[in-house]
Amino acid sequence: MGKRNTVQHQPNPHESTHSLKGTFIAVMLLGVFILVSWFGFYALFLSR
Template identity: 60%
Template structure:
């Protein structure tokens, strides 16, 4: 019986971690896109001068 009680919290922890990963991936991709566009804009400004 005690083994069943210890397994339940582990399953809940896994489910909680997996739910947050999609939002994290989206945030990182948006941040990366912003950084790339910023560098591109600075480079274009450098070339135009």
């Protein structure tokens, strides 16, 4: 780590470790799954 500190151009470490892009997408997918399944059962309910 000491060596890297001497490199002039540093990526923002805060940004790379705190990125929650994957979390955002995963939670959205979870929401989509819940909605799709709910509407699926709703369609079944209406069809009966």
